[in-house]
Amino acid sequence: MIRTVRPIEVGPVRIEDPVILAPMSGVTDMPFRRLVKRAGAGLVVSEMIASEAMIRETRQSILMAKNAPEEFPMSVQLAGCEPRVMAEAAKLNEDRGAAIIDINMGCPVKKVVNGEAGSALMRDLDHARRILEAVVGAVSLPVTLKMRTGWDHANRNAPELARIAEDVGIRMLTVHGRTRCQLYNGHADWKFVARVKEAVRLPVIVNGDIDCFEAVERALEESGADGVMIGRGCYGRPWFPAQVMHYLRTGERLPDPPLATQLALVLEHYGMMLDHYGPAQGSRIARKHLAWYTKGLPGSADYRARIMRIEDHRAVPDEVRRFYEPLLERRAA
Numbered sequence: 001m002i003r004t005v006r007p008i009e010v011g012p013v014r015i016e017d018p019v020i021l022a023p024m025s026g027v028t029d030m031p032f033r034r035l036v037k038r039a040g041a042g043l044v045v046s047e048m049i050a051s052e053a054m055i056r057e058t059r060q061s062i063l064m065a066k067n068a069p070e071e072f073p074m075s076v077q078l079a080g081c082e083p084r085v086m087a088e089a090a091k092l093n094e095d096r097g098a099a100i101i102d103i104n105m106g107c108p109v110k111k112v113v114n115g116e117a118g119s120a121l122m123r124d125l126d127h128a129r130r131i132l133e134a135v136v137g138a139v140s141l142p143v144t145l146k147m148r149t150g151w152d153h154a155n156r157n158a159p160e161l162a163r164i165a166e167d168v169g170i171r172m173l174t175v176h177g178r179t180r181c182q183l184y185n186g187h188a189d190w191k192f193v194a195r196v197k198e199a200v201r202l203p204v205i206v207n208g209d210i211d212c213f214e215a216v217e218r219a220l221e222e223s224g225a226d227g228v229m230i231g232r233g234c235y236g237r238p239w240f241p242a243q244v245m246h247y248l249r250t251g252e253r254l255p256d257p258p259l260a261t262q263l264a265l266v267l268e269h270y271g272m273m274l275d276h277y278g279p280a281q282g283s284r285i286a287r288k289h290l291a292w293y294t295k296g297l298p299g300s301a302d303y304r305a306r307i308m309r310i311e312d313h314r315a316v317p318d319e320v321r322r323f324y325e326p327l328l329e330r331r332a333a
Contacts, residue, residue, distance in 0.1 A: 018227025
């Protein structure tokens, strides 16, 4: 039986349906967030932004933090290892319209960890505390924290970090149910997330391997969490968080949108990518999304190979239509 979830108060921000789009580097840019939010999601989170780059106001970091009014409330996720730098980056994003600042202590990527950021901070909880205190003290916005269960299986210290976070004023926690050393291998341990939930009075969000209705149900049941954060389960499915929201409200499993609706969405998404990044870069970045949308459809492997080779951004929409239109005709017949 599905566990009912209720709205979450994150400071002044009320998340009516605690179904959250995870921050994913190279994925949750403004075009994708807008599609997910429009379809239905309680909260969307930016890509992870390096605090040092934010302060230098690099073109890439500014583009990553850019948001649209229809995304509100939007959370900006920051990564870094220097309290002063993290605090300054948080203030910049407060000025630019973020509703929530999220601190990344969960990224397992080697480049981030080698810089003593992301999940590397779970190896030094005293330093993690200094970062949390600096960011909370720098902004009037609510600050949240995303982490893993720990560095490795012998050091699953998420409950201890959760208590530190609550003590310094963090307003919500998200826990990915793997250690850093697992990367994305194995399965998320939703039952361990229950230990974090038991350790604090804060809202706790469960994350990891939530890609179907059954996973939503089991993750909430095993973790006792207050909501779900969906990452890779949204690849090629910006409508999935909305389906989850409806499921949690009603128990009804909505089908995916009709193929014609999906085609229109794919073309709209592609156009948004060109507008956001410019034609050349936008076309290249869009390739992975165009591939994900077609997963499981007949002939999609050949289509993906063709899409990856197209250099002229103007030729892409025609190739997309050539793939979808025969499928639409067969379904109509």
